[in-house]
Amino acid sequence: MVEIQKSLKGLYYYRGVIDGYGGPMTTGAVKEFQSDRSLVVDGYAGPVTQGELDEVVKAVQSAVGVVTDGDYGPVTQSAVERFQSSHGLTVDGYAGAKTMAALGVSRTKGSNPDPDPDPGGSGELVVINQMDTGPMSDENCGPTSAVITLYALGRPPSGSHKEAVMNMREACRIPAGTWGSDVSHLIQGLGAYDTDARKVDYASALAAAADGKPVILNVNHGVLLGGAPSYGHYVVARGTNSAGEFYVSDPGRASLGIKGYSRSRLEAAARYNRGIIVG
Known part of the structure; x- marks a missing residue:
């Protein structure tokens, strides 16, 4: 579960602590990733989901020029940060939607990279009941x-x-x-x-x-x-x-x-x- 959380966090799906605990936050991140990759959305990171996750991480690693080992560790994060800095993106080391689009890596299965994806928030206050x-x-x-x-x-x-x-x-x-x-x-x-x-x-x-x-x-x-x-x-x-x-x-x-x-x-x-x- 630790490796799954690392990959999901690196791809900006998971926002929690890397603790190996598959709680609601991890399950929600898995479901979001499964939805983006046209997989069965059940929140269970089985072999198919893990294989797809490994494929996406390797695609990001290839795009930033590091060893494609599927491990979203410090080397990959640093490489992503350098890319973000050189392309005027938020420098956080996470390959979210905007960074993946700039890298030319499709976040959604079978889609073309969106050159200007919705970052998912206007930066304004919202109302939540x-x-x-x-x-x-x-x-x-x-x-x-x-x-x-x-x-x-x-x-x-x-x-x-x-x-x-x-x-x-x-x-x-x-x-x-x-x-x-x-x-x-x-x-x-x-x-x-x-x-x-x-x-x-x-x-x-x-x-x-x-x-x-x-x-x-x-x-x-x-x-x-x-x-x-x-x-x-x-x-x-x-x-x-x-x-x-x-x-x-x-x-x-x-x-x-x-x-x-x-x-x-x-x-x-x-x-x-x-x-x-x-x-």
């Missing part, structure tokens, strides 16, 4: 906010919103029986997606949001919505509009869409004076 994210939906404002920040970075995870949040919750390693999530859980979950995240005080988080960085804010939800104090909650803020209001995606109130809140409203809603800067 935490109440549609599975059995722990009442507690999923943190993992849902973490997924929203991945979209804001233009690096959306694979699968449906529900699958992405469930996988993020697993990556956060929130202890069973724990109500909600701590910022440390969210930082750990984002780290599993190779995404930098750091805990800061609330004012620093707002300053980063004003500069266009996606941030996760720990708020008192009732105050944020203009009412009385109620309960702790996480929302995502990024950027401001012409009136100086912060754009906010609230996973607990998806019906609001992307809403603008004044700095004073957000400052009043601060809870525990903490936030997370992502990316």
